[in-house]
Amino acid sequence: MPNTIALIAHTSRTVDLTRFASAHAPTLSRYHLMTTAETADRIQAATGLNLEPKLSGSLGEIAAEVASGNVLAVIFLADAIAVPWEPSLDVLLQFCNVHNVALATNLATAEAIVKQLAKTRVAHLIFNPVAGQRDAGQDLLLIRELLEPHLSLKIHSTTPEVEPEQLVKVAIAANADLIIAAGGDGTVSAVAGALIGKSIPLGIIPRGTANAFAVALGIPALLPVRSACQVILANCTQTVDAAYCNNIPMILLAGIGYEANVVETADRALKDRWGTLAYLMAGWQTIDRQEEFEIEIEAEEKVHRFEAGAITIANAAPPTSVLAQGAGEVSIDDGLLDVTVVTAQSKLQAVTTMLRLLGAGITKTQLNQQNVIHGRTRRLKVTTNPPQKVVVDGEIIGTTPIEVKCVPNGLTVLIPASLAS
Numbered sequence: 031m032p033n034t035i036a037l038i039a040h041t042s043r044t045v046d047l048t049r050f051a052s053a054h055a056p057t058l059s060r061y062h063l064m065t066t067a068e069t070a071d072r073i074q075a076a077t078g079l080n081l082e083p084k085l086s087g088s089l090g091e092i093a094a095e096v097a098s099g100n101v102l103a104v105i106f107l108a109d110a111i112a113v114p115w116e117p118s119l120d121v122l123l124q125f126c127n128v129h130n131v132a133l134a135t136n137l138a139t140a141e142a143i144v145k146q147l148a149k150t151r152v153a154h155l156i157f158n159p160v161a162g163q164r165d166a167g168q169d170l171l172l173i174r175e176l177l178e179p180h181l182s183l184k185i186h187s188t189t190p191e192v193e194p195e196q197l198v199k200v201a202i203a204a205n206a207d208l209i210i211a212a213g214g215d216g217t218v219s220a221v222a223g224a225l226i227g228k229s230i231p232l233g234i235i236p237r238g239t240a241n242a243f244a245v246a247l248g249i250p251a252l253l254p255v256r257s258a259c260q261v262i263l264a265n266c267t268q269t270v271d272a273a274y275c276n277n278i279p280m281i282l283l284a285g286i287g288y289e290a291n292v293v294e295t296a297d298r299a300l301k302d303r304w305g306t307l308a309y310l311m312a313g314w315q316t317i318d319r320q321e322e323f324e325i326e327i328e329a330e331e332k333v334h335r336f337e338a339g340a341i342t343i344a345n346a347a348p349p350t351s352v353l354a355q356g357a358g359e360v361s362i363d364d365g366l367l368d369v370t371v372v373t374a375q376s377k378l379q380a381v382t383t384m385l386r387l388l389g390a391g392i393t394k395t396q397l398n399q400q401n402v403i404h405g406r407t408r409r410l411k412v413t414t415n416p417p418q419k420v421v422v423d424g425e426i427i428g429t430t431p432i433e434v435k436c437v438p439n440g441l442t443v444l445i446p447a448s449l450a451s
């Protein structure tokens with residue numbers, strides 16, 4: 031279901047169209063509205079709705095939009111007296127018939143259409159076309175094929191210049207019922223971060239390399255796009271925690287030391303070439319270079335000091351985020367952050383510790399090892415000597431010190447119905 035509605039009227043019916051738009055402004059505001067130039071100002075002034083004005087006096091542009099499949103409904107209030115319709119109007123009406131687009135030429139039908147639309151969920155899809163190694167065109171086609179029969183879908187593509195946060199603001203301003211992030215963890219985290227504290231549910235379509243948040247939420251990794259669309263259509267919501275690290279939204283985790291160095295090494299070229307293996311290769315290269323550093327953690331009015339090579343503060347983490355698995359599980363809805371500090375005296379100890387942490391994450395059992403320390407807290411401050419790089423949700427954000435605080439139940443997400451509590 032596309033997201034555009036065309037609102038048009040003969041001059042004698044402009045008042046009726048304006049009244050109609052005013053009465054149904056809450057429903058109409060969730061759609062992209064198109065009209066002729068003369069009508070746009072009038073409706074906008076009376077209702078506050080945003081309308082895209084098309085060429086004055088010509089319906090050709092609107093007919094072209096209908097032909098391109100972008101229009102959900104055309105509401106055209108015609109003169110009550112039978113007058114010959116101008117040719118461009120005939121074309122518009124004919125295009126609606128050919129392309130099976132809902133068409134109302136009187137108020138009764140217009141009311142019926144808008145009442146139906148009031149019951150339809152409007153989803154804004156924020157789509158990163160360059161994420162991961164998948165075919166973006168094919169994925170978008172599949173998403174439309176699966177979702178459009180059930181949802182009105184407004185598609186926004188990210189660009190290097192347009193951040194997902196900006197697109198979330200547009201979706202919120204348009205009263206979206208649901209926001210869907212389709213991309214890697216960078217895109218998903220940015221969209222989720224902009225939704226912290228809002229009650230609009232977030233749907234996730236994993237299209238990246240690691241897809242850690244989708245895995246943490248239990249979205250199946252097999253046929254990821256199809257499975258994720260099924261989760262979205264099932265409409266099962268759950269509130270989960272979010273967090274801020276130095277006031278930057280954090281959905282997954284902050285890594286200091288080893289993790290930050292791995293993320294920096296696993297650059298775009300390595301990920302494009304090796305996919306998920308890029309992180310393993312980067313991890314192997316980084317172990318040799320990783321030096322221990324002094325850590326001071328302030329939490330719950332106590333100060334803790336360590337020497338270690340890695341510290342991870344996690345809000346959510348799949349088992350593959352091994353350095354977060356000190357407790358064998360990171361709960362996403364306990365209102366707490368999981369803090370894991372790992373030291374290793376040799377490359378062999380580092381590798382065996384990470385394998386054991388992976389095992390702990392898979393079996394959900396706490397790891398009892400002297401060189402792995404774990405704790406939980408609602409907020410903490412971490413200082414290191416010397417300062418260390420910090421990665422938050424896969425992006426380097428700067429260096430220590432950092433302050434991280436959990437936002438309990440800060441985010442509403444769509445999860446598989448089978449996992450709902």
Ligand SMILES: Nc1ncnc2c1ncn2[C@@H]1O[C@H](COP(=O)(O)OP(=O)(O)OP(=O)(O)O)[C@@H](O)[C@H]1O
Pocket residue numbers: 158159160161162163188189190213214215216217218237238239240241301424
């Ligand atoms: N149209 C675009 N062209 C180029 N870069 C883009 C575009 N849209 C978004 N980006 C960039 O994509 C990055 C986010 O990518 P994202 O994390 O979603 O995917 P990924 O890097 O492939 O995933 P992963 O981290 O799992 O490998 C951001 O740096 C953003 O600037």
